[in-house]
Amino acid sequence: DIYVDSAKRKSAASDSATTEEFRSAMQAKLTALFGSRAAACLPRLRVVIIGVGGVGSHCAVALARVGVGHLRLVDFDQVTLSSLNRHASARRCDVGVAKVTAIRDHIARICGSTCTVETKVSLCNQETVEQLVKDVDVVLDCIDNVDTKAALILHCSRKQIPIVVCTGSGARLDALPMLATSLSESKTDPLIRAIRRALRKEASVFDSAVRCVASSEVPTAHLRPLPAAVDEGAVAPAELAVLPKFRVRIMPVYAPLPCAFGAMMAQEAVAFALDVLRAGGVLGDSASPASVAVLPQRLSDKQIGLLIGRFGSTEQQLGLTSDVALSRRDAVAIIERVWDGRHSFAPHASAFEALQLVRWRATRALDRDNVIYVAGAQVKQHVRALRSLLADSAAAAADESAETAALDALWGAAVRTAVDARLQRTAHQLRTMKSTCV
Numbered sequence: 001d002i003y004v005d006s007a008k009r010k011s012a013a014s015d016s017a018t019t020e021e022f023r024s025a026m027q028a029k030l031t032a033l034f035g036s037r038a039a040a041c042l043p044r045l046r047v048v049i050i051g052v053g054g055v056g057s058h059c060a061v062a063l064a065r066v067g068v069g070h071l072r073l074v075d076f077d078q079v080t081l082s083s084l085n086r087h088a089s090a091r092r093c094d095v096g097v098a099k100v101t102a103i104r105d106h107i108a109r110i111c112g113s114t115c116t117v118e119t120k121v122s123l124c125n126q127e128t129v130e131q132l133v134k135d136v137d138v139v140l141d142c143i144d145n146v147d148t149k150a151a152l153i154l155h156c157s158r159k160q161i162p163i164v165v166c167t168g169s170g171a172r173l174d175a176l177p178m179l180a181t182s183l184s185e186s187k188t189d190p191l192i193r194a195i196r197r198a199l200r201k202e203a204s205v206f207d208s209a210v211r212c213v214a215s216s217e218v219p220t221a222h223l224r225p226l227p228a229a230v231d232e233g234a235v236a237p238a239e240l241a242v243l244p245k246f247r248v249r250i251m252p253v254y255a256p257l258p259c260a261f262g263a264m265m266a267q268e269a270v271a272f273a274l275d276v277l278r279a280g281g282v283l284g285d286s287a288s289p290a291s292v293a294v295l296p297q298r299l300s301d302k303q304i305g306l307l308i309g310r311f312g313s314t315e316q317q318l319g320l321t322s323d324v325a326l327s328r329r330d331a332v333a334i335i336e337r338v339w340d341g342r343h344s345f346a347p348h349a350s351a352f353e354a355l356q357l358v359r360w361r362a363t364r365a366l367d368r369d370n371v372i373y374v375a376g377a378q379v380k381q382h383v384r385a386l387r388s389l390l391a392d393s394a395a396a397a398a399d400e401s402a403e404t405a406a407l408d409a410l411w412g413a414a415v416r417t418a419v420d421a422r423l424q425r426t427a428h429q430l431r432t433m434k435s436t437c438v
Helices: 002-016 019-026 028-034 036-044 054-066 081-085 099-114 146-159 190-198 203-207 256-279 288-293 301-318 328-338 376-392 400-411 413-427
Strands: 046-050 070-074 116-120 138-141 163-166 178-182 211-215 355-359 371-375
Touching: 019 028, 019 099, 028 036, 036 256, 046 054, 054 070, 054 099, 054 256, 070 099, 099 116, 138 146, 138 256, 146 163, 146 190, 163 256, 178 256, 211 256, 301 328, 301 355, 301 376, 328 355, 328 371, 328 413, 355 376, 371 376, 376 400, 400 413
Parallel strands: 046 070, 046 138, 070 116, 138 163, 163 211
Antiparallel strands: 178 211, 355 371
C-alpha cells in the first residue's frame, strides 16, 4: 500500500536523523516565525515547572515542542482516573504512575533527545524550594495549593528568580478572558486573593511585579460538597486530603481551560527568554518577528483606566498643559502598536514588570509618538529629571538639545537614541491624538 510505504519511509528517516537534524526539521516553522537566532537560543533555555497536573502538563508539552532544551518537572502526585479529563499525556495505563514520569515519557516520544527532561517527585515547600529552582532561567508556578504557591513566590522574589504564576483554571468555562498581567493586578481570582493574604506582610513581592497568567472571568461553579460520610461523622475531613493543609473538596474542571492556561504559561516563558536575548543584543534588530509574535502585554479595561489615571498624574507633576487628552484608544495604540506591549528601554526585560505610560519629551507636543512605556520606578525618575530640567531654566522647555543631554545622562545615549528612533519610525503609522478643544 502506497500510504503504508510512505509512512514507513518517513519513520525510517526520522529514526536515522541526528539530533540536530531532527531539531532543525522540528523547528523549521518556528524559525520562519522568530528568526534563526531566536530559535537557536531556545535549546539553551532551562525552565522548571512546579506542578504538572492539567496546566503544567500542557505547558511542558508546549515548551518541548517549541524547542526548549531543558525542562525540570516537579510534582509529588500520581496519575489518577480523574486526571484523564485534563492531563496532557495521561492514559489509562498511566494510572498510578508519577505525573512527572508520565509527561517525561510523553515528551521523549515526541522530541527524542532534543529536550532533556529532569523529573523530581517532590513536594515544593519552604524546605525544598531552593533546590527545586536552582540553576534555571525561569520558574513556572502551576500549583493549586495556597501555602505551596506562597512559599515559591516568596523565595523567587527574594532571590530575584524570574517567575510566572498561574492562577486557578478550575470552575471556569471561557478561555477568552485570559490575560497576562501582574500578580498585584489580578483581582477576580480567589486563589490569588488567598495568596495575597498569605503574603500580606511581604510588600517586596509586589514591588517585584510578579508576572501571572489570569482570567477576568468570575468563577460561577463552586467546590463540590463533602461526601455524606463526613456529614455523618464517619470520616474526618482531613482524612480526604492528599496531604495536610491541601484542599479536601473537588474543584470542577472543564478540560479546555487547563490546556489554554498551560499554553499561555509556555508563551510567557518563551516571551521572557526572547526579551532577555533582545535586551542583551543577541537577537539584533532583525528579530522583529519575535516582538510581534510573542506576547504583547494584554491589559484589562480596568488596568488601562488605571494607566490613564497615572499618566494624568505625571502630566500634572510636570506642570504641562495640553489641548489633547490620552484616551483608551490612544493608550492601547501606544502600548500595542508602538511598544509591542513591552518595556520601552531595551536593557529591561518587560515580561516581569508592571509598566506605566509617561511623556517622553517635555519639549514636544503630547501625542502617541511622544509617550513611553516603562516601570513605575522609572516613571518617577523620568518625571523628576524633566521637572528639574524645566525648573533650571525658563528657556529649557524650548531647548531640545538640553533635554537630549538630560535624557542621555539619565538613561544613557544608547537607550535615548533607540527610543527616539522607535518613536520616529512608528509616528507615520499612528493617528494623532484628538484635541479636547473642540
